[in-house]
Amino acid sequence: MSFTSSIKTLWHKLGSPRWFYQMSGPWVIGFGIAALVLLGVGAVWALGFAPPDYQQGNSFRIMYVHVPAAMVAQSIYMSMGVAGLVLFVWRMKLADVAIAACLPLGMVLTALALFSGGVWGKPTWGTWWEWDGRTVSTLVLLFLFIGIYALREAIEDAGLKARASALVAMIGTINIPIIKYSVEWWHTLHQPASFTLTEKPAMPPEMYLPLLVMVLGMYAFAGHNIISRMRNQILVRESRTHWVREAMATGG
Amino acid sequence: MGGLLRREWQVLARNRAQVINPLAFLFLAVMLFAVGGPLEDNTRAQYGGAVLWLIVLLTNMLSLDALFRRDYDNGVLEQVVCGADVPFLVILLRIGMQWLSTGALVTLLAPFLCLLLGLPGHVTATAMLALALGSPAISLLGAVGAALTVGFSRGGILLGLLVLPLLLPVLIFGTSAINQEVAGITNNAQLYWLGFISMVALTIGPFATTAGLRISLQMQ
Numbered sequence: 001m002s003f004t005s006s007i008k009t010l011w012h013k014l015g016s017p018r019w020f021y022q023m024s025g026p027w028v029i030g031f032g033i034a035a036l037v038l039l040g041v042g043a044v045w046a047l048g049f050a051p052p053d054y055q056q057g058n059s060f061r062i063m064y065v066h067v068p069a070a071m072v073a074q075s076i077y078m079s080m081g082v083a084g085l086v087l088f089v090w091r092m093k094l095a096d097v098a099i100a101a102c103l104p105l106g107m108v109l110t111a112l113a114l115f116s117g118g119v120w121g122k123p124t125w126g127t128w129w130e131w132d133g134r135t136v137s138t139l140v141l142l143f144l145f146i147g148i149y150a151l152r153e154a155i156e157d158a159g160l161k162a163r164a165s166a167l168v169a170m171i172g173t174i175n176i177p178i179i180k181y182s183v184e185w186w187h188t189l190h191q192p193a194s195f196t197l198t199e200k201p202a203m204p205p206e207m208y209l210p211l212l213v214m215v216l217g218m219y220a221f222a223g224h225n226i227i228s229r230m231r232n233q234i235l236v237r238e239s240r241t242h243w244v245r246e247a248m249a250t251g252g
Numbered sequence: 253m254g255g256l257l258r259r260e261w262q263v264l265a266r267n268r269a270q271v272i273n274p275l276a277f278l279f280l281a282v283m284l285f286a287v288g289g290p291l292e293d294n295t296r297a298q299y300g301g302a303v304l305w306l307i308v309l310l311t312n313m314l315s316l317d318a319l320f321r322r323d324y325d326n327g328v329l330e331q332v333v334c335g336a337d338v339p340f341l342v343i344l345l346r347i348g349m350q351w352l353s354t355g356a357l358v359t360l361l362a363p364f365l366c367l368l369l370g371l372p373g374h375v376t377a378t379a380m381l382a383l384a385l386g387s388p389a390i391s392l393l394g395a396v397g398a399a400l401t402v403g404f405s406r407g408g409i410l411l412g413l414l415v416l417p418l419l420l421p422v423l424i425f426g427t428s429a430i431n432q433e434v435a436g437i438t439n440n441a442q443l444y445w446l447g448f449i450s451m452v453a454l455t456i457g458p459f460a461t462t463a464g465l466r467i468s469l470q471m472q
Binding site: 143163167185 | 393396400401403404410413414416417418420421424425428445449452456460463464467470471
């Protein structure tokens with residue numbers, strides 16, 4: 001079997017919730033273990049062994065929560081945009097399951113990024129909240145998540161809910177670069193170089209390696225969380241089918 | 253095409269409340285700001301641009317909520333989306349009419365609004381140009397939200413929640429264009445950006461609006 005045809009087969013298989021459910025059991029466990037190990041090692045390394053910052057002291061350690069949360073939240077939004085495209089073009093049911101599973105985690109991580117940013121901002125910038133470019137673009141991200149969530153809550157029909165949220169997710173994804181650059185530009189117009197502390201000094205490896213581990217751990221956690229949610233959603237949506245009853249009967 | 257244009261124009265012209273109410277809201281909001289805002293002339297000039305754009309955005313939200321509502325309720329919209337050869341053309345015309353009744357009208361009224369908001373006289377031309385370039389994006393992107401929320405009896409808040417975050421760049425560049433002019437700094441970049449955002453909105457807006465209307469019509 002050639003490479004392209006095996007990709008095609010995989011694509012068709014992905015369209016089947018049943019296939020996804022039966023395949024993804026080990027993925028959940030794998031991502032879960034990876035998340036536990038990476039986040040555990042990363043947290044101990046970051047909080048206990050990484051050297052304190054020469055300017056910010058120990059408060060810079062908030063970065064090890066803040067940066068992974070913000071990065072993964074953005075990636076989740078982008079994946080929702082991709083899932084939206086897949087749903088619109090191929091009408092793949094699984095894409096909507098993915099969007100539904102991404103939403104709660106994306107909202108929570110964006111809120112965590114904003115909150116940890118505030119906690120970090122107080123000792124370093126001297127303020128809980130500053131209308132800085134990145135802060136605003138993260139806040140906009142939170143509103144985009146909330147908007148899609150509210151839209152999904154408002155529509156009852158499952159199929160229409162899926163298409164409406166996919167449409168908004170796609171438009172949001174097209175707009176995100178524009179929002180990001182406009183906000184950063186606005187920030188530089190209004191706040192000339194007062195936040196030099198946010199410009200990270202070129203970090204030594206002892207500082208950025210734990211960050212890397214934490215970021216990877218956060219991605220693994222997101223994978224674990226989203227795939228588990230997708231599996232639950234699939235069971236709920238397909239609860240009338242024969243294979244779900246069979247799977248439930250055998251405890252798998 | 254000519255018939256379509258005439259029909260859309262008549263719908264707009266005969267439904268005066270749809271034009272006048274947002275406009276009345278616009279002036280009311282300007283008055284509220286003038287009363288509640290800072291009194292010193294120099295502070296007013298600093299905030300005037302931001303207030304102008306904010307009021308334009310909020311006025312648009314009011315007007316957009318009604319964009320498809322009547323036609324949705326009486327079934328015309330369904331005929332248009334299902335029956336027209338190129339539904340997106342009809343929808344583009346409708347959005348154009350909405351823009352005439354808000355964006356274009358506000359652009360024409362800008363000299364007067366600038367005066368009321370205490371912006372210096374030399375800013376007027378820039379304000380008009382910025383509004384003319386940026387306001388199509390508000391109508392075009394807003395129409396997507398209007399299309400998706402037309403099926404709900406109270407879609408207004410959801411419309412704002414969906415659309416306003418996407419319109420942040422328009423607010424930023426529009427305000428910044430006026431502020432730069434007040435400060436006497438060149439603002440070509442901001443104006444180009446406004447035009448660019450409107451162009452992007454023109455490429456995705458009508459298609460996404462059509463898709464949104466198809467979804468909403470199935471909800472009926």
